Amino acid sequence: MSFYRILCISLLLLTNLSVFGQEIPKSQSLLDIYILSQDSMQGRRTGEEGAAIARRYLTQRFQELGVQPFGDSYNQEFDFKSRRGVDYTGSNLFGFLPGEQEKYIVISAHYDHEGVKNEQIYNGADDNASGVAGLLAIAEMVSRVDFNYSFIFCAFDAEELGLQGAKAFVSNPPVPLKDIVFTLNMDMISHNNENEIYASGSYHNKFLVPLLEKINEQTKVDVKLGHDKPSEGYNDWTFSSDHGPFHKKGIPFIYFGVEDHKDYHRPTDVYENINEEFFLDVIDMLVLTVQELDASLEEKSE
Numbered sequence: 410m411s412f413y414r415i416l417c418i419s420l421l422l423l424t425n426l427s428v429f430g431q432e433i434p435k436s437q438s439l440l441d442i443y444i445l446s447q448d449s450m451q452g453r454r455t456g457e458e459g460a461a462i463a464r465r466y467l468t469q470r471f472q473e474l475g476v477q478p479f480g481d482s483y484n485q486e487f488d489f490k491s492r493r494g495v496d497y498t499g500s501n502l503f504g505f506l507p508g509e510q511e512k513y514i515v516i517s518a519h520y521d522h523e524g525v526k527n528e529q530i531y532n533g534a535d536d537n538a539s540g541v542a543g544l545l546a547i548a549e550m551v552s553r554v555d556f557n558y559s560f561i562f563c564a565f566d567a568e569e570l571g572l573q574g575a576k577a578f579v580s581n582p583p584v585p586l587k588d589i590v591f592t593l594n595m596d597m598i599s600h601n602n603e604n605e606i607y608a609s610g611s612y613h614n615k616f617l618v619p620l621l622e623k624i625n626e627q628t629k630v631d632v633k634l635g636h637d638k639p640s641e642g643y644n645d646w647t648f649s650s651d652h653g654p655f656h657k658k659g660i661p662f663i664y665f666g667v668e669d670h671k672d673y674h675r676p677t678d679v680y681e682n683i684n685e686e687f688f689l690d691v692i693d694m695l696v697l698t699v700q701e702l703d704a705s706l707e708e709k710s711e
């Protein structure tokens with residue numbers, strides 16, 4: 410544990426009354442959710458100080474894991490206008506871990522959330538501190554194992570304002586888009602009482618069906634396929650998170666996410682309401698999926 414982390418946790422303990430009486434999570438992945446969803450992050454709203462605090466924490470985590478920046482910074486700033494005509498500057502954070510090939514699998518999760526509304530902090534523990542923790546867990550695994558593909562780890566900003574970070578990334582990618590062979594996006598992966606998580610995307614890319622069925626047989630969580638057909642209307646999640654802009658560019662994707670729950674986009678989406686055991690099982694499933702993808706995409710291209 411770095412000095413920065415100890416300092417960070419100490420400050421949390423000193424500044425946040427809700428922490429007293431609770432145990433600090435013991436697993437690194439749970440700790441990542443815990444820290445990113447603290448009140449000090451102020452709901453990680455695009456353009457605000459809480460989002461900058463989250464980026465400082467993520468920069469530290471990227472450095473610890475050996476994730477390399479393209480150029481001299483992990484940051485990609487971008488300007489956009491919201492649907493209400495407000496000007497924003499967002500900031501993605503991404504870097505890579507090299508594999509055998511200069512072909513890339515993108516692992517993504519948005520770190521922004523709703524900020525503070527009516528003096529209530531929208532902490533966004535499940536949405537989407539959990540996905541970012543998943544991204545960091547995958548980076549940790551990739552840093553220890555030799556892979557065929559190289560990996561880009563993207564913590565996107567401004568998803569809540571219309572997938573703006575992912576749109577900025579695909580319009581101005583750090584590597585040619587033709588060299589990105591796949592994207593795995595996570596958005597809300599820690600909160601489900603039925604032990605279920607959806608893998609959306611196999612409708613568009615049928616080669617994923619046997620791969621995901623195999624994963625389902627090997628993992629504790631129930632991996633369900635679906636939420637990706639145009640006929641499902643509102644329940645078609647093809648463009649509901651940051652994989653959407655990649656799909657528009659013809660890049661195959663899997664999006665992992667749970668069904669909406671009672672705390673979705675509410676101030677009650679806090680660490681105490683996630684399902685810790687479920688989330689840890691999801692992490693095991695994600696690690697296995699990445700290993701399978703790396704192996705099976707290689708077979709497809711041979």
Ligand SMILES: [Zn+2]
Binds near residue numbers: 519537568596597650
């Ligand atoms: Zn989200």
